[in-house]
Amino acid sequence: MQKEKRIYWIITVIGMALIVLPSYFAPREYLVESIRRMGFPGYFGLELNICKIVGAVIILIPAIPTMFKEWAHVAFGILLLSASLGHWLVDGPVKGIAPLVPFTILCASYYYFRKLNYAK
Helix, strand or coil, rough: CCHHHHHHHHHHHHHHHHHCHHHCCCCHHHHHHHHCCCCCCCCCCHHHHHHHHEEEEEEECCCHHHHHHHHHHHHHHHHHHHHHHHHHHCCCCCHHHCHHHHHHHHHHHHHHHHHHHCCC
């Protein structure tokens, strides 16, 4: 159980970093242009960043109930699959594959989350 808990936390922190941090370290012009090119309004980037931070906080703080953590995992899954589809259609298949990397890590995190919280 201790090994699984360690694996869960390592995978989860890496996953949250891959989801949240690119918004703050990628060039601002590139992010604004990507949002515009995909047809979203200008304020969508700010809204997306706020939601990412809230979701990461929910997943990373142990005291938050498991139901909220499950919904945060679902929300990130929808976010990453939508990002993959959007980038695939607008920018091509190569850019569409990039969001699937954190999605795969998120799936592993959720697997260990379920294993730790719903073990019989």
